[in-house]
Each structure stands twice: as C-alpha cells, then as structure tokens.
Amino acid sequence: MIQSPGLLLTILAFVLVIGPLVFVHEMGHYLAGRWFGVKAEAFSIGFGKEVFGITDKRGTRWKFAWLPLGGYVKFAGDMNPASQPDPDWYLLPAAERAQTFQAKPLWQRAIIVAAGPFVNFVLAFLILMGFALVYGDGRTPPIAREIVAGSAAAKIGMQPGDRIVALGGRSVDTFDDVAKYIQLRADETVRVDYERSGRAVSADAAVGSQMLRDRFGNEFKLGLLGIAPVKPVWVPVGVAEAPIVAVKRMGSILTMMVDSIGQIITGKRPVSELGGPLRIAKVSGEQLALGIPDLIGLIALVSINLGFINILPVPMLDGGHLFFYALEGIRRRPVPPAVQEWAFRGGLIAILTLMLMVTFNDLGSFGIWKSLAGLIG
Structure with a gap:
C-alpha cells in the first residue's frame, strides 16, 4: 500500500x-x-x-x-x-x-x-487527445476468456468465447465499456446481450458486488459480472485519429457521470458518495503521489x-x-x-x-x- x-x-x-x-x-x-x-x-x-x-x-x-x-x-x-x-x-x-x-x-x-x-x-x-497520442487506445474486445464460477455471468449460462454486445440496452465495443457499465451497478439486475458462435443470446444477470481497496486504503463498492477478458489490446493512435479517441473518452466520462447522478437521485447509490473540495484535495494529493x-x-x-x-x-x-x-x-x-x-x-x-x-x-x-x-x- x-x-x-x-x-x-x-x-x-x-x-x-x-x-x-x-x-x-x-x-x-x-x-x-x-x-x-x-x-x-x-x-x-x-x-x-x-x-x-x-x-x-x-x-x-x-x-x-x-x-x-x-x-x-x-x-x-x-x-x-x-x-x-x-x-x-x-x-x-x-x-x-x-x-x-x-x-x-x-x-x-x-x-x-x-x-x-x-x-x-x-x-x-486536449489532455485526453495528448494521452491518446502518447499511450494509444485500449481496444480489448468484450469477449470472455474465462467465466468465474458462481458469478453473475456463470448463473446466466455465459461461456468462454461469448462476446457481449450490449448491457442494459446500451451497446458496448470494448471490454472497458463493459467494466465501466458494470462497476456502477452493484447488486442490480442488468440485461446482458451477447453472441455465441454468431447466435444472439439475452439474459437478465444479477450483478454481484465486491469491496476493493486502492493503494491508499480507500474502499469502493463495485459491480462484478464475473468474466475475465482476453489479452489486452492497445492500439497506437495517430494525430488524425486522436481527436476521435478523445471525444469518445469524454463521452464515456460524461455517461458515467450522468449514470452516477441518476443513481444517487433514485437512491440506488448513497448520497455519501457525493464529494466536494476536500475530497478533490484528497484525491489530488493521491494522484500527485502516483505521478x-x-x-x-x-x-x-x-x-x-x-x-x-x-x-x-x-x-x-x-x-x-x-x-x-x-x-x-x-x-x-x-x-x-x-x-x-x-x-x-x-x-x-x-x-x-x-x-x-x-x-x-x-x-x-x-x-x-x-x-x-x-x-x-
């Protein structure tokens, strides 16, 4: 730690x-x-x-x-x-x-x-575009390499090789899309649309939850579907493509923000998760310590x-x-x-x-x- x-x-x-x-x-x-x-x-x-x-x-x-x-x-x-x-x-x-x-x-x-x-x-x-140019873009496909026994994915019958195409009616393109959607929906029921050998399958999954502790001792409750991704794929990004990647990342962040606010308003997430200047200061110090x-x-x-x-x-x-x-x-x-x-x-x-x-x-x-x-x- x-x-x-x-x-x-x-x-x-x-x-x-x-x-x-x-x-x-x-x-x-x-x-x-x-x-x-x-x-x-x-x-x-x-x-x-x-x-x-x-x-x-x-x-x-x-x-x-x-x-x-x-x-x-x-x-x-x-x-x-x-x-x-x-x-x-x-x-x-x-x-x-x-x-x-x-x-x-x-x-x-x-x-x-x-x-x-x-x-x-x-x-x-501009910052996200610079990150795309320096680090590339993560495009790991939303394909299950492994299904965790007893997990939400296992209970709906998912198998290794299945490809998730949508969650809750929202299409996903990468495994990162899957992770961001599921992490915000601990203990919720989510419709999972996936493909197996070209055949479309749909099922309602009861998303699990897990308590994680970061490197500074902060604890977070995150949703867990129970699938392990295939080998991560990072693609170099050129100057012409970097703006597109930046816009997509901004859209993803805004979507998560709207989802989080909506869950707090509807009572699915506790109001205690709302943070202000002091929490921003705390996180700022932690991020600076990381680099x-x-x-x-x-x-x-x-x-x-x-x-x-x-x-x-x-x-x-x-x-x-x-x-x-x-x-x-x-x-x-x-x-x-x-x-x-x-x-x-x-x-x-x-x-x-x-x-x-x-x-x-x-x-x-x-x-x-x-x-x-x-x-x-």
Whole structure:
C-alpha cells in the first residue's frame, strides 16, 4: 500500500488542479467578453477579500482572493448574480454603456456565459487527445476468456468465447465499456446481450458486488459480472485519429457521470458518495503521489465535471443564465427581474445546502465522524 501524501503535498496538488481549471473557466468568459467589446472590471481567482492583484491598462483588476474554491469575472454592467444592471447603468454615457455586458445582444451574452464551460471541455479534450497520442487506445474486445464460477455471468449460462454486445440496452465495443457499465451497478439486475458462435443470446444477470481497496486504503463498492477478458489490446493512435479517441473518452466520462447522478437521485447509490473540495484535495494529493500523468488525468476529469455542472440549468450557475436567456429568446422579452431574483436566491440556497452536504461527506471520508463517535463512545 502506498503511504498517503502529507498535508503540504495535498494542498499543493489541490492548487495545481483547481487553480488552472478556475483560471481557464473564467478566461473563457473573459476572452469571449473581450471579443464582443465588453469591459471586464475584475478577474478574480478565489472569493472573498483580495490577497494581492494588479490592474492592467484596460482597467481590469486581476486578483487572487483568500478562498481559492472558484473565481469570477465581473463585467461592466453585470451588477448582481442574476446579471441585472444597477439603476445607475441607465445614466452612463452611451460610449461607456456600449461596453457593458447588458448592452450586448442576447446571442452575445449567451456566448460569453457559455464560453466558461466550453473551455473546460476543450481543456479536457486536449489532455485526453495528448494521452491518446502518447499511450494509444485500449481496444480489448468484450469477449470472455474465462467465466468465474458462481458469478453473475456463470448463473446466466455465459461461456468462454461469448462476446457481449450490449448491457442494459446500451451497446458496448470494448471490454472497458463493459467494466465501466458494470462497476456502477452493484447488486442490480442488468440485461446482458451477447453472441455465441454468431447466435444472439439475452439474459437478465444479477450483478454481484465486491469491496476493493486502492493503494491508499480507500474502499469502493463495485459491480462484478464475473468474466475475465482476453489479452489486452492497445492500439497506437495517430494525430488524425486522436481527436476521435478523445471525444469518445469524454463521452464515456460524461455517461458515467450522468449514470452516477441518476443513481444517487433514485437512491440506488448513497448520497455519501457525493464529494466536494476536500475530497478533490484528497484525491489530488493521491494522484500527485502516483505521478504527474495521473494528476493531469485527474485535471481532465475534474475539468469535464466542472464544465458539466456549470451547464446544468441551475440558477447561480452558467446554465441558469443560459436557461433564462433561452426563455428570453422564446418570449422576445426578458424574464421579469423579480422572478430572476427569487430564482437565483433559491439557486444560491440549493448550492449552499449542497456544499454543506458534500463537506459533511468529505469530512466523513477523512474519518472525522468515526473518530468523534469513538471519543463519545
């Protein structure tokens, strides 16, 4: 077992993961705004009181704040979380008002807002494309080399040489597809479609479960079908094919994210599996201890998460703004300010509640609650 990284290494890794991702996300907003002639008053990495910063010749204050859990770009005319202007905005000279966020047409405001999540996806795409070029692409066919006795696969009559073509109605191309699907469905019943000597066979398998412990002592409950793969196949990837491989990997990651969230919402997976900044810091330290490539891979994963979460239609997030812009486009007029204000207040409450919950979970993953229970007991 690898020794868990110390506090300083964990903090360093967390900064190396979150810092660039926040910067890239906000830079997407900033560059899109600048492209459309919107003045940026502030570009902040972190929230709260400024630690240090500089002001450039365009009047933008570039700063670092004391709470490094996010960031923001404050555009001229963008006065509150609902992107509504201050009443004094109407008193600005025409030239100054033209450089404000609210003066821009709807489609430009939508692009500025969407640019943040978009560059997160672009960053992940570039990392995954680089990995494909360096390491190639795993294409082990979904063929059973061996069936574990007493396993879910054995109970439905699978035999060595059978080729899985679909799980739960979702087609699979590689053994990796099989593993990712099954791992999320411990103790569930899954339809397995497979081929034997060209003949199609279908059966419902009761997926087993297993508790695994990683190299840092973390335990995970994973689904188990009970088939051993044939010899792994890794194929070199050229420059022309690398983008295709990267897109497929991003699609696979997004699919797993949606599946996981859906299982938590439906109660198939415990809410305790939701993690926040503290758990990200813990995993960051562990990945850095394994090596720089592992840390870069984590950056790609977190970047996809950040982009995906921000496009959800939740007030306070980029997706919430885009949702109201869509309504504005349909209605041909903005949603009433009072409605937006209440929606964003609700969104803020929901996000703060979620943050409290994931922080509670994170502390549990560090063993805090078990330790307290032991002291009380």
